[in-house]
Amino acid sequence: MDRETLHNSLTDPAIASMNLLNEIADKYPRAISMAAGRPYEEFFDVKLIHEYLDAFCDHLRRDRGMDEAGVTRTLFQYGTTKGVIGELVARHLAEDEDIHIDPASVVVTVGFQEGIFLVLRALRASDRDVLLASAPTYVGLMGAALLTEMPVWPVRSTEHGIDTGHLLEQVKVARERGLRVRGCYLTPNFANPTGVSLDLATRHRLLEIAEATGLLLLEDNAYGLFGEERLPALKALDQTKCVVYLGSFAKSGMPGARVGYVVADQPLTPSSPGGDDPGGFADELSKLKGMLTVNTSPIAQAVIGGKLLMHDNSLARANAREAAVYRRNLGHTLDALTRRLGACPGVTWNSPTGGFFITVTVPFAVDDALLEHAARDFGVLFTPMHHFYGGFDSGACGINQLRLSISLLTPELIEEGVSRLAALISSRPADPR
Amino acid sequence: MDRETLHNSLTDPAIASMNLLNEIADKYPRAISMAAGRPYEEFFDVKLIHEYLDAFCDHLRRDRGMDEAGVTRTLFQYGTTKGVIGELVARHLAEDEDIHIDPASVVVTVGFQEGIFLVLRALRASDRDVLLASAPTYVGLMGAALLTEMPVWPVRSTEHGIDTGHLLEQVKVARERGLRVRGCYLTPNFANPTGVSLDLATRHRLLEIAEATGLLLLEDNAYGLFGEERLPALKALDQTKCVVYLGSFAKSGMPGARVGYVVADQPLTPSSPGGDDPGGFADELSKLKGMLTVNTSPIAQAVIGGKLLMHDNSLARANAREAAVYRRNLGHTLDALTRRLGACPGVTWNSPTGGFFITVTVPFAVDDALLEHAARDFGVLFTPMHHFYGGFDSGACGINQLRLSISLLTPELIEEGVSRLAALISSRPADPR
Numbered sequence: 001m002d003r004e005t006l007h008n009s010l011t012d013p014a015i016a017s018m019n020l021l022n023e024i025a026d027k028y029p030r031a032i033s034m035a036a037g038r039p040y041e042e043f044f045d046v047k048l049i050h051e052y053l054d055a056f057c058d059h060l061r062r063d064r065g066m067d068e069a070g071v072t073r074t075l076f077q078y079g080t081t082k083g084v085i086g087e088l089v090a091r092h093l094a095e096d097e098d099i100h101i102d103p104a105s106v107v108v109t110v111g112f113q114e115g116i117f118l119v120l121r122a123l124r125a126s127d128r129d130v131l132l133a134s135a136p137t138y139v140g141l142m143g144a145a146l147l148t149e150m151p152v153w154p155v156r157s158t159e160h161g162i163d164t165g166h167l168l169e170q171v172k173v174a175r176e177r178g179l180r181v182r183g184c185y186l187t188p189n190f191a192n193p194t195g196v197s198l199d200l201a202t203r204h205r206l207l208e209i210a211e212a213t214g215l216l217l218l219e220d221n222a223y224g225l226f227g228e229e230r231l232p233a234l235k236a237l238d239q240t241k242c243v244v245y246l247g248s249f250a251k252s253g254m255p256g257a258r259v260g261y262v263v264a265d266q267p268l269t270p271s272s273p274g275g276d277d278p279g280g281f282a283d284e285l286s287k288l289k290g291m292l293t294v295n296t297s298p299i300a301q302a303v304i305g306g307k308l309l310m311h312d313n314s315l316a317r318a319n320a321r322e323a324a325v326y327r328r329n330l331g332h333t334l335d336a337l338t339r340r341l342g343a344c345p346g347v348t349w350n351s352p353t354g355g356f357f358i359t360v361t362v363p364f365a366v367d368d369a370l371l372e373h374a375a376r377d378f379g380v381l382f383t384p385m386h387h388f389y390g391g392f393d394s395g396a397c398g399i400n401q402l403r404l405s406i407s408l409l410t411p412e413l414i415e416e417g418v419s420r421l422a423a424l425i426s427s428r429p430a431d432p433r
Numbered sequence: 434m435d436r437e438t439l440h441n442s443l444t445d446p447a448i449a450s451m452n453l454l455n456e457i458a459d460k461y462p463r464a465i466s467m468a469a470g471r472p473y474e475e476f477f478d479v480k481l482i483h484e485y486l487d488a489f490c491d492h493l494r495r496d497r498g499m500d501e502a503g504v505t506r507t508l509f510q511y512g513t514t515k516g517v518i519g520e521l522v523a524r525h526l527a528e529d530e531d532i533h534i535d536p537a538s539v540v541v542t543v544g545f546q547e548g549i550f551l552v553l554r555a556l557r558a559s560d561r562d563v564l565l566a567s568a569p570t571y572v573g574l575m576g577a578a579l580l581t582e583m584p585v586w587p588v589r590s591t592e593h594g595i596d597t598g599h600l601l602e603q604v605k606v607a608r609e610r611g612l613r614v615r616g617c618y619l620t621p622n623f624a625n626p627t628g629v630s631l632d633l634a635t636r637h638r639l640l641e642i643a644e645a646t647g648l649l650l651l652e653d654n655a656y657g658l659f660g661e662e663r664l665p666a667l668k669a670l671d672q673t674k675c676v677v678y679l680g681s682f683a684k685s686g687m688p689g690a691r692v693g694y695v696v697a698d699q700p701l702t703p704s705s706p707g708g709d710d711p712g713g714f715a716d717e718l719s720k721l722k723g724m725l726t727v728n729t730s731p732i733a734q735a736v737i738g739g740k741l742l743m744h745d746n747s748l749a750r751a752n753a754r755e756a757a758v759y760r761r762n763l764g765h766t767l768d769a770l771t772r773r774l775g776a777c778p779g780v781t782w783n784s785p786t787g788g789f790f791i792t793v794t795v796p797f798a799v800d801d802a803l804l805e806h807a808a809r810d811f812g813v814l815f816t817p818m819h820h821f822y823g824g825f826d827s828g829a830c831g832i833n834q835l836r837l838s839i840s841l842l843t844p845e846l847i848e849e850g851v852s853r854l855a856a857l858i859s860s861r862p863a864d865p866r
Contacts (some may be wrong), residue, residue, distance in 0.1 A: 001699045001714055005613070007558045010717050019720070043506035046490055049732060050483055057479055072477035078688040110543050110726040117725055121580060125440045143724025147554060209578070216434075223770025254802055255511045258730035260570075266434045284443050291727070292441065292550055293543040297691035297733040299482060365771065419753065 010144035014390035016138055020368055028375035032417040033065060034404045035381040037192060037356050038324050039251050040314065040407065052306025053299070059309050078218035081286045083108025085305040089247070089261050091313040096225065098236045105282045107289060108296045112222060112260040113246040116185075117144040118134065118285045118292070119218060119244060123182035124150040124219065131183040132170055134162040134247040136388030138192045138220065141185050149382055154392040155184065159350060160197040162186055166206050171213050171430045175179045183216035183244070188234055189224040190355020193388045193403040197352065200231055210242040216266075222248040225316055226326045227354020235411035240264050244281070249304050251356075251407075259299040311373060329406040340422035349404075356407040359385070360421075366402045373424075380420035387404065400431070442579035443801065446821035451572055453801055454816065461808035465850040466838045468814040470625060472684050473758050474841065485739025486732070492742050512731045514719045516541025518738040522680070522694050524746040526720055529658065531669045532678065538698035538715045540722060541729045545681040545693040546654060549618075550577040551718045551725070552651060552677055552695060556615035557583040564651075565603055565617040567595040568823030571625045571653065574618050587825040588617065592783060594631040597638050604646050616649035616677070621667055622657040623788020625837040626821045633664055640667060643675040649699075655681040657751055659759045660787020674699050677714070682737050684789075684840075687749040690733045759789065762839040765847045768792060773855035779863055782837075787833050789840040792818070792852075796863035797836045806857075813853035833864070 007014065017019035025035060032260040035049070053075075061075055062137035074084060086106035087277040093099040101370040109115040123129060133141055135154030136263045145152045153170055167184060174181045186206075210217050219234045234247040253259060264281035289295070334351055336361070341347045348365030362369075366384040374380050409417065442448065458468060484506075492506055495498045507517060519539035526532040533692035544549040566574055568587035578585045586603055589596040600617060607614045619639075621631040631632060631639070643650050652667045668678040678696040687693060697714035722728070744751035767784055770793070774780045779796030797803075799817040807813050842850065 002702045005558055005718070006555050006717055009719075010555065015720060015724070038511055040504060041502070044509040046486075046505055049486060049508065053479070067711045069474070071472075072479055073474060074477060074689075075482065076687045076689040077474065077479040078471055078683070107807045110730075113556060113725065113727050122439050122443065125438055140727075147721065147724050226723055230745065250511070254509045256507075256731045258726065258728065258733075269435045278436060284436070284439055287443055287448055288440075288580065290451075291448070291573075292546065293579050293691065294546050294573075295691065297543075297730055299732050299736060300691075300730040303732060330820075404606060 010361045012146055014142050014387075015137065015146065016289060017368070017390055021371070021387065023154070024368070024372055024375055025381055028381065031375045031379045031381045032413050032420065033408065034406070034417050034421070035383045036367050036408050037170075037405045038408050039255060040322055042325075043239045044254075044320055048307075052303045052310065055306035055309045056302035058327050059305065069422055070354065073304055073402060079295045081290045081295050082084050082106065083261070083296050083301055084280070084298050085301045085308070086261075086268070088308045092308055092315055093247075093263070095186045095313045097221075097233050099233060099263070101263050101265055101366040105263055105280055105286045107264065107282050108301055109262060110296050111250060111258045112220065112246055113140050113144065114263040114289070114293060114296075115246050115260050115386045116141060116218070116220075117147060118288050119183075119246070119264070120148040120150045121288050122281070122284055123216075126180075128178060128180050129182050130166065130174055130179050131182055132174075133189070134184075134186045135392055136193055136385055137185065138187065139388065139390075141220075142390065146266065150182075152392055154389070157194065157196065159196065161191070161196045161202060162206070162225050164202065164209060167206075168209060168213070171215060176345045176354065181215060183218045184210075184220040187220040187222070189221055189231070190227060190352055190357070192222070192355075193270075193357055193383065194359045195350060195352030195353070195355050195357040196359075197212050197227070197231065203234055207237055207242065211240050215242065217243045218246060219243050220248075222251055223355040225252050225319055226356070228327065229353055235263065253307055255302045257303045259296060259300050259304045291399070307429055313406055316431060326407060327354070328411070329409055329414060330354070333404060333406045336415055336418035340418050341425060344422070344425060347425060356405050358404045358405045358406065359401055359403050360404055362425055362428070363400065364428050365400050365431060374421070375389060378424040380417050380424065382421065393398045441655050442576075445579050447572065447575050447820075448579065449640055450801065450820050450823055454804070454820065457801070457805055457808055461812070461814070462807045462813045465846050465853065466814040467839070467842065467854070468816045469841050471841050472688060473755055475758075476754055477687070481740075482736055485736045486742065489735035492738065503668045506732050506774035508579065508735055508740060509517045512728045514723045514728050515539065515715070516536050516694070516729050516734055517731050517732045518741070519694075521738050521741045521746060525748055526680075526696070527749045528745070530654075530666050530751045532666060532696070534698055536685070536711055536744055537665075538696055538716045539694050540652045540697065540715050541692060541694045542722065543693070544683060544691045544724055545653065545679055546573050546638055547694040547722070547726060548679050548693050549651070549653075550580060551721045552584050552679070552697070553577045553581040554721050555714070555717055556649075557581045557612075559609060561613050562615050563607055563612050564615055565821060566618045567617075567624070568825055569616065569626055569818055571620065572821065572823075574653075575823065579865075583615075585703065587822070590627065590629070592629065594621070594624070594629045595639070597642060600639075601642060601646070604648060607760060616651045617643075618651040618653065620653040620655070621784055622654055622664070623660055623790070625656070625788075626790055626807060626816065626818060627792045627835055628783060628785035628788050628790040629792075630660070630664065630787070636664065636667055636670060640670055640672075640675065644673050648675065650676045651679060652676050653679045653681075655684055656788040658685050659756050661760065662786055668696065686737045686740055690736045692729060692733050692737045731843065740758060754825055759840060760787070761844070762842055762847060763787070763791070765844050766837060766839045767846055768850060769851035773851050774858060777855070777858060785796055789838050791837045791839065792834055793837055794834050795858055795861070797835065797861050798833050798864060807854075811853045811857040813850050813857065815854065
């Protein structure tokens with residue numbers, strides 16, 4: 001079989017570079033990883049999976065009036081494409097996010113990743129379709145864009161997040177070229193990779209722009225629960241249904257369930273005036289999901305559903321211990337950076353108030369060769385920021401930033417990791433300007 | 434949102450027609466369904482899910498030497514893209530199918546459906562790519578083809594399955610037109626929808642054709658375990674790695690786990706002579722899966738893995754009771770057809786020796802209006818065969834066949850269902866020739 005004949009997503013530099021990162025991590029298993037964005041593991045316990053399953057089965061019996069055959073059928077058999085926990089998801093969103101939606105607008109997916117694929121597959125209908133995304137951006141967005149052959153145009157970020165002026169400009173340029181801007185992807189809360197959150201004024205401004213230009217906002221909120229101050233999600237402020245909300249339980253539930261969801265309450269225009277109600281965007285996504293994965297495993301949904309039920313639908317309460325760990329780790333890391341690198345010329349970092357990530361700026365380019373050098377000679381791993389620009393049409397710039405992840409560490413590992421990072425940074429001359 | 438601007442898979446007649454079938458079934462819940470191809474439910478028991486999970490955790494401790502942190506990490510955390518039960522899948526294939534493969538060539542997927550999507554996504558690289566499939570064909574194949582915009586050319590079937598002469602002709606025609614034939618999809622054992630199995634000579638002939646023409650065979654074997662006589666899978670006979678094997682645990686494990694897999698042991702040609710080993714086709718599918726669903730839920734995999742472990746990797750043994758039910762139901766249905774319709778002019782049916790489906794031919798066209806009439810006025814549901822031709826480029830023909838499914842029924846329901854079907858058929862005049 002000749003690789004040249006396979007789909008071009010397989011030879012895209014963005015994908016090759018992510019594989020390279022994994023290879024480096026595998027090659028230096030003793031390096032302290034400030035690269036992995038995985039959730040904290042100390043509270044994992046297999047017993048919980050059994051308890052969650054039981055809690056969900058009890059819910060089916062008690063709240064949905066199912067007999068034992070109904071319960072087993074729900075877990076074992078093929079299920080409805082939209083999923084069996086849409087109502088619990090809606091209650092969680094009301095409880096934790098002040099987002100109030102009809103459960104019928106929820107499509108439960110195989111993680112965020114299937115959700116974004118479905119949205120882009122629906123929206124990429126012709127060569128004229130393009131997507132905007134705040135740059136740098138999450139690699140999962142790039143993956144879904146590659147699979148659907150959706151071009152992604154970058155929207156610049158400032159230290160406060162997406163540059164709304166540039167967003168308007170990109171919409172204008174695209175439309176002048178006869179292109180259809182199908183949406184703008186962004187993560188308003190503690191974004192991966194930058195850690196940046198949008199302030200309230202920017203959130204309102206984004207919604208104004210969306211309403212004025214007919215732009216769809218694709219809101220990713222994987223990290224929203226993990227912050228000191230919690231600002232409203234775009235979807236909570238959305239009066240005109242211009243926000244498609246992409247939810248993930250990977251950080252707030254557990255990654256191993258692979259359960260996420262899309263809230264897509266956009267009404268569809270009837271094809272003829274006075275024609276049948278065509279349902280909403282969620283119904284269209286559900287049709288695509290039927291062709292892609294049939295339905296999300298009801299067993300996996302039951303695990304997440306049970307966790308929701310055991311915490312009265314609040315993942316904020318369910319994650320109180322985890323959120324405390326992440327806040328502690330974030331504080332420790334920022335503190336260690338100040339102590340170890342505060343006096344180092346040209347080295348700066350941002351100070352997110354939540355989430356998993358910190359952006360560190362250094363006075364030299366951070367490429368993959370530097371990462372390998374760091375892993376081999378200094379025993380520390382991070383993520384070169386250029387990976388999060390890799391898929392943009394405009395190509396990667398020379399990026400002198402790196403992403404630190406704090407989620408999987410202990411205070412001791414953070415202290416040692418930052419110390420090693422400081423040794424690496426101090427050993428490098430600044431690039432000539 | 435304007436549906437006209439969404440991806441054209443959403444308005445494809447094949448998808449619309451499948452939704453219509455579900456609507457009719459929902460509208461007449463008291464009709465006896467000889468339409469649903471779902472597995473038998475009597476042996477479902479939630480306790481089993483707990484036991485399977487425990488068995489898999491024991492396996493991680495005992496056979497893979499994991500400590501408790503390793504076990505919980507395997508179930509809770511993100512996992513390797515190819516999955517955590519590849520080795521158990523390989524042992525099952527050796528045990529039940531006499532297929533011997535390297536576990537590294539297995540990609541565990543979110544059911545068959547994600548598997549076929551990944552294969553078609555990899556193979557559909559340009560407008561020149563087309564796929565062949567034996568007609569009629571499984572609707573899931575059509576769904577994946579729509580999502581990847583892969584044109585599907587039909588290959589005619591005889592009562593013994595795929596017409597190898599027509600297969601050769603289609604390959605020739607496509608190549609004369611400058612197209613690349615990326616593969617031929619087929620289900621050699623008890624195909625959905627026809628119930629037909631290929632004889633051994635046809636299997637060998639297919640492999641000869643594949644080797645001679647460089648054609649990739651995409652083998653779906655969802656029903657192979659459920660037959661009296663079990664012929665070797667194409668993959669068991671495959672000497673030259675021209676078969677990609679698509680496995681499903683929906684019928685042999687449980688639908689609710691949504692776990693399947695692809696065996697893709699095709700080596701890739703190095704891009705330069707003497708270049709690095711580029712890995713195999715499974716590695717390419719794994720990269721695509723990383724962009725689509727990240728990995729299959731390890732909890733869902735653990736459920737299937739546990740079932741395998743509790744039956745010494747044999748799903749034939751694990752399904753002994755189910756297989757007996759399906760054989761009983763098949764026998765009852767064929768017997769009832771003979772008693773009720775044996776003397777009815779122009780009505781014939783095939784006699785599969787396994788699987789879930791029977792093809793009934795009648796002397797009039799079977800369209801969706803007839804199905805609704807059957808549901809409303811006779812209280813019986815079946816699947817008009819034209820649905821399984823819907824996605825072919827050549828369009829649906831006027832089809833005077835229907836599919837009966839036997840998997841979910843009891844002898845009493847079969848007797849009553851066939852009786853109602855006979856009443857419907859007897860009430861219809863034959864179409865004029």
